Amino acid sequence: MTKKISIVGAGLVGSLLAIYLRKRGYEVTLYERRPDMRKVKIPAGRSINLALSDRGWKGLQGVGVDNAIREIGIAMTHRTMHSVDGKITTQPYGKDGQGIYAVSRGILNCTLLDIAEQSGAKVFFNERCTNINLANNEMSFENSETHSHTKATSDLIFGADGAFAASRLQMQLSTDKFNYSQSYLEHGYKELMFVAKPDGSHQLDKNSLHIWPRGGYMLIALPNLDGTFTVTMFFPLKGNPSFESLKPKLDVNKFFNEIFPDAVPLLHDLEEDFFMNPTGSLVTVKCTPWSFNNKIVLIGDAAHAIVPFYGQGMNCGFEDCTVLNDLLNKHKDNWEQVIPEYERMRKPAADAIGELAVANFIEMRDLVGKPEFFIAQKIEGWFYEKHPDKWIPLYTMVTFTNIPYNEAQEKGKMQDAIMNEIMQMSDIENKWNDIAVENKILTLLKQQSPNKNGL
Numbered sequence: 002m003t004k005k006i007s008i009v010g011a012g013l014v015g016s017l018l019a020i021y022l023r024k025r026g027y028e029v030t031l032y033e034r035r036p037d038m039r040k041v042k043i044p045a046g047r048s049i050n051l052a053l054s055d056r057g058w059k060g061l062q063g064v065g066v067d068n069a070i071r072e073i074g075i076a077m078t079h080r081t082m083h084s085v086d087g088k089i090t091t092q093p094y095g096k097d098g099q100g101i102y103a104v105s106r107g108i109l110n111c112t113l114l115d116i117a118e119q120s121g122a123k124v125f126f127n128e129r130c131t132n133i134n135l136a137n138n139e140m141s142f143e144n145s146e147t148h149s150h151t152k153a154t155s156d157l158i159f160g161a162d163g164a165f166a167a168s169r170l171q172m173q174l175s176t177d178k179f180n181y182s183q184s185y186l187e188h189g190y191k192e193l194m195f196v197a198k199p200d201g202s203h204q205l206d207k208n209s210l211h212i213w214p215r216g217g218y219m220l221i222a223l224p225n226l227d228g229t230f231t232v233t234m235f236f237p238l239k240g241n242p243s244f245e246s247l248k249p250k251l252d253v254n255k256f257f258n259e260i261f262p263d264a265v266p267l268l269h270d271l272e273e274d275f276f277m278n279p280t281g282s283l284v285t286v287k288c289t290p291w292s293f294n295n296k297i298v299l300i301g302d303a304a305h306a307i308v309p310f311y312g313q314g315m316n317c318g319f320e321d322c323t324v325l326n327d328l329l330n331k332h333k334d335n336w337e338q339v340i341p342e343y344e345r346m347r348k349p350a351a352d353a354i355g356e357l358a359v360a361n362f363i364e365m366r367d368l369v370g371k372p373e374f375f376i377a378q379k380i381e382g383w384f385y386e387k388h389p390d391k392w393i394p395l396y397t398m399v400t401f402t403n404i405p406y407n408e409a410q411e412k413g414k415m416q417d418a419i420m421n422e423i424m425q426m427s428d429i430e431n432k433w434n435d436i437a438v439e440n441k442i443l444t445l446l447k448q449q450s451p452n453k454n455g456l
């Protein structure tokens with residue numbers, strides 16, 4: 002019988018999973034490579050804040066921490082686009098003030114760790130997992146302070162050790178027919194910062210996610226509680242312009258003044274941040290199987306790292322936890338049934354959000370700045386308002402519902418095809434809410450899914 006569960010990695014997903022499992026009465030031990038983040042300062046320049054949306058909220062709600070986190074979050078109800086000539090356009094994210102929340106990664110992780118410990122989970126820090134013996138579920142660790150080596154066994158091991166998971170590597174090295182792919186974007190990212198006003202308030206609308214779409218690249222900014230914004234620059238790693246080409250300080254200042262002029266006066270210290278903060282890479286990881294003998298299971302980024310353009314990596318990992326918990330309820334904690342079903346449900350969902358996230362990069366850096374995108378969005382919003390049973394915009398399905406990502410992706414493709422036809426209608430920019438548009442969408446929906454009544 003499964004009693005002792007170990008989790009490798011006490012990041013966002015590992016910590017939340019520990020709370021779920023403790024609530025079910027398991028003995029839970031977390032092993033984390035890094036020092037206790039509640040006691041040390043997190044290095045600057047690594048995704049300081051995250052967008053939390055419905056799937057993530059559901060995960061937090063399941064263990065009763067949603068209200069505590071909401072207090073430290075800032076609702077972003079719309080996106081604001083900043084063009085080169087200083088023109089500002091806004092688009093709501095959803096209906097009736099629906100929003101995504103900017104939350105601090107550090108505070109969120111520390112809160113989850115606190116609750117995991119309070120609920121009885123043991124957490125060992127500075128313990129890097131170096132090996133897992135799949136034959137006997139024995140984990141090996143190296144302590145980063147003492148350099149001592151220890152071993153531990155467990156009935157069940159979760160690999161929640163992120164995109165470059167050691168647990169996944171062990172499965173890859175020690176099993177036959179393990180499928181694995183990693184694909185890097187040609188873009189990387191760097192974090193910069195907008196300072197607060199002298200009175201501590203925000204320099205831009207804080208209830209918005211700000212975007213500077215520039216075709217091949219972009220800046221985005223998410224608000225922090227202290228009046229600052231974390232700014233992320235998504236930019237080519239090589240070529241011209243790129244992180245590689247903008248080496249001299251002069252080039253960086255000139256580039257920003259030309260391309261992001263309204264952002265420049267808000268920035269903390271462009272030169273210092275640009276040259277001192279690390280350049281991160283953007284990877285999509287897919288693998289299968291996610292488990293071995295129902296004794297070792299991957300979860301979160303370890304199973305499915307995705308690029309951040311849908312703001313869904315953590316949300317997806319939190320959804321892994323809720324789905325797993327639901328399956329434990331359904332199968333009365335029979336892990337032999339739970340693990341295969343978890344994998345069957347989550348693998349297609351994770352593949353879908355991985356693909357959607359890459360596609361959304363193009364939308365964010367390019368399309369959101371284009372008038373036709375704006376019109377298509379208006380039509381979608383208007384039609385959705387009138388026929389919520391027949392059409393839900395893809396962004397809404399991903400962000401504000403729990404529709405499995407793979408179903409959302411399929412419906413999104415069908416809706417895209419319809420919208421492409423609608424955008425060909427004459428004078429669509431002026432007649433976007435005409436009865437003819439409504440009727441044409443209804444007809445096309447019937448043709449696309451003759452046996453189904455919309456969604």
Ligand SMILES: Cc1cc2nc3c(=O)[nH]c(=O)nc-3n(C[C@H](O)[C@H](O)[C@H](O)COP(=O)(O)OP(=O)(O)OC[C@H]3O[C@@H](n4cnc5c(N)ncnc54)[C@H](O)[C@@H]3O)c2cc1C
Nearest residue numbers: 010012013014034052130162163301302312313314315316
């Ligand atoms: C720039 C950027 C912006 C993002 N924005 C968003 C967003 O807005 N919304 C969103 O939902 N997601 C976002 N994400 C994705 C999100 O950060 C990840 O999906 C999320 O952190 C995954 O959580 P995790 O616990 O699975 O992995 P991680 O957060 O990576 O945690 C893994 C943990 O395992 C530990 N570990 C690693 N190796 C070992 C080992 N060998 N032994 C022991 N411990 C180990 C690590 O130290 C870490 O603590 C973003 C990602 C990036 C890069």
